[in-house]
Amino acid sequence: MKVFNQKIIIKFLLLILFTNCEKEVEIDLPKYQPELVLNCLFSQDAVFKVHLSKTAPILNDFPVIVREAIVQLYENELFIEELTFDGNIYTSTILPKTNKNYHIKVNTPEFENITAYDYTPSKPNLISVAFNENAYTDEEGYEMGQLTIEFKDNPNKKNYYEIVFFVKDNNSFFTPYYDEKNNDPVLLNEEILAYEPESLMFSDELFNGTAYTLKINSGNLFDSNDEPSELNFIFRHITENYYKYKKRLILHKYNQEHDVWDGVGEPISMYTNIENGYGIFAGYSEITRIIKSN
Structure with a gap:
């Protein structure tokens, strides 16, 4: 009994010791310096x-809109117009033109001037698109679908593409999940299927200047028990x-959504082409098609 009491006393003294060892440490954080962000x-x-x-401090979840700015648009280095502000965004009156270079300049009282350049590519040369509801059966016995896209690539330049598809069913929308075991070499070359992308992007690195048939394996997008x-x-x-x-x-999105259970993800530095900003x-240019269920 004496030994037991001694153990209790020792534990009690250690608890007091560690409690009294707490010390407040002041961290001298650098002063936060906001940066201008342009998205278009x-x-x-x-x-x-x-x-x-x-940009806002890390604990601020909402972007701070910049309202007092002069936003100027140039086409092939010729001034076109100054964009107007509607309380939320800055809008032009003109439509972009195919294969034209555009330059945007932003002047604000608070920040250094920012600028950016890009162009409007031509429409993609789509030959055909089809969806096979029962293309194959996966390892668990579920029937899987396959989207087949045939298109022609321009041989005179490096090209990049994006594919988006979703199902409209009973006035609701849902995007497909992509089979990570997709064996199309173009998609495997991009190494993004494992990150649950909302769209698929790829370059013409493996088919430059040729006609190519891309196959995307996904879940069966049409449910025969529902309306068409x-x-x-x-x-x-x-x-x-x-x-x-x-x-x-x-x-970036994948890391943000998965760090709660998988631990803190590696920081992802976002790509930007904005000079003096983010x-x-x-x-881009696009073609749309609608495929109805059988």
Whole structure:
């Protein structure tokens, strides 16, 4: 009993000791310096819409809109117009033109001037697109679908593409999941399937200047028990800036969504083509198709 009491006393004294060893440490954090952020993805089908904000401290979840700015747009280095602000975004009155170079300049009282360049690529040369509802059976016995896209690549330049597809069913929308065991060499070469991308991006590195048939394995997008569904397919010809930005964005989103259970993910530095700032100014063009269920 005496030994037992001694152990209790020792534990009690250690608890007091460690409690009294707490010490407040003041950390001298550097003064936060905000930066200007410009985001604009543009195509021939809509006017320029520029979202202008500034970076915020890590505990601030909402972007701070920059309202007092002069946003000027140039086409092939010729001044076109000054964009107007509607309380949320800066908007042009003109539509981008195919294969034209665009330059945007932003002047604000608070920040150093920022600028960015990109162009509007031509429409992709889509030959055909089809969806096979029962292309194969996976290891667990489920029937899997396959989207087949045939297109022709321009041999005169380096090209980049993006594919988006989703199903509209009973006035609701949902995007497919991609089979990580997809064996198309072009998609495997991009190494993004494991990061749950909302869209698929790829370059013409493996098929430059030729016609190519891309096969995307996914879950069966049409449920025979429901009313007829339709698959909305979007095929984009994108610029290199667009391609680099969206690929980094996929990794960034994946890390943010998975670090709760998997531990803190590696920091992902976002790609930007904005001089003296952050964000993206990049062009694309697209073709859309609708595929109905059988």
